[in-house]
Amino acid sequence: AQSVTQLGSHVSVSEGALVLLRCNYSSSVPPYLFWYVQYPNQGLQLLLKYTTGATLVKGINGFEAEFKKSETSFHLTKPSAHMSDAAEYFCAVSPTGNQFYFGTGTSLTVIP
Amino acid sequence: DADVTQTPRNRITKTGKRIMLECSQTKGHDRMYWYRQDPGLGLRLIYYSFDVKDINKGEISDGYSVSRQAQAKFSLSLESAIPNQTALYFCATSDYREVETQYFGPGTRLLVL
Numbered sequence: 211a212q213s214v215t216q217l218g219s220h221v222s223v224s225e226g227a228l229v230l231l232r233c234n235y236s237s238s239v240p241p242y243l244f245w246y247v248q249y250p251n252q253g254l255q256l257l258l259k260y261t262t263g264a265t266l267v268k269g270i271n272g273f274e275a276e277f278k279k280s281e282t283s284f285h286l287t288k289p290s291a292h293m294s295d296a297a298e299y300f301c302a303v304s305p306t307g308n309q310f311y312f313g314t315g316t317s318l319t320v321i322p
Numbered sequence: 323d324a325d326v327t328q329t330p331r332n333r334i335t336k337t338g339k340r341i342m343l344e345c346s347q348t349k350g351h352d353r354m355y356w357y358r359q360d361p362g363l364g365l366r367l368i369y370y371s372f373d374v375k376d377i378n379k380g381e382i383s384d385g386y387s388v389s390r391q392a393q394a395k396f397s398l399s400l401e402s403a404i405p406n407q408t409a410l411y412f413c414a415t416s417d418y419r420e421v422e423t424q425y426f427g428p429g430t431r432l433l434v435l
Contacts, residue, residue, distance in 0.1 A: 253326075
C-alpha cells in the first residue's frame with residue numbers, strides 16, 4: 211500500500227525566512243511525486259512534480275523540492291517566505307500515474 | 323473560463339436524501355477523478371474513470387456511485403446521504419499523454435444534516 215507522511219500539520223515561519231515542508235512516502239516502485247497548494251476556498255494547484263530525471267525540481271512561486279530515493283523523501287523548500295505563501299500544502303505520490311495518494315496536508319502560516 | 327467546473331459549489335441536505343454532484347471539463351482530458359477532503363485526512367480517492375466505459379473504485383467508494391455520461395462529464399452520487407459524508411468534494415482531470423498531472427475543480431462543500 212502506498213502512503214504519504216507529512217511531518218507537521220502546522221508550520222509557522224517569519225516573512226523572509228526559509229520554508230521547509232517535509233514529506234516522506236512509501237512506494238514499492240519509484241513513484242511520481244507532487245506538491246500541491248490550496249488557498250482558502252479554492253481547489254488544489256500543482257506547485258511542482260517529479261517524474262524522472264533531475265532529482266531537484268523547481269516549481270512555481272520560487273518553490274523547489276528534492277527527490278531523495280535513499281530517504282524516501284520529497285521535501286518542499288523556499289528560500290524566503292512571502293505573506294502570499296500562507297496556504298495548505300499537500301504532498302502526493304502516484305506509483306504509476308493511475309491512482310494518486312495524498313498526505314494529510316501542512317498548513318503554512320507566514321508571520322509578518 | 324474555468325477548465326474544470328463543479329456544481330453545486332455548496333449544498334446542504336438531510337440524512338437519507340439522494341444527492342448528485344456534477345463535474346464538467348473543457349480540457350479534453352480522458353481521465354476524471356472524484357476525491358473527498360476532510361480536515362486532518364487530506365484527499366482520498368472515491369472513484370476514477372479513464373474513459374466513458376471505464377469506472378474504477380478508489381480507496382473509499384462505499385456509499386457512493388458515479389456516472390461518466392460523456393468524456394467531459396463525471397457525476398458523483400450519494401444514494402442515501404449520511405452525516406459522515408459531510409466533506410469537501412473535488413473533481414480532477416488528467417490526460418493520457420501526461421497522466422501524472424491532475425487539474426482540480428474548485429470543490430463542492432457538502433453538509434449532511
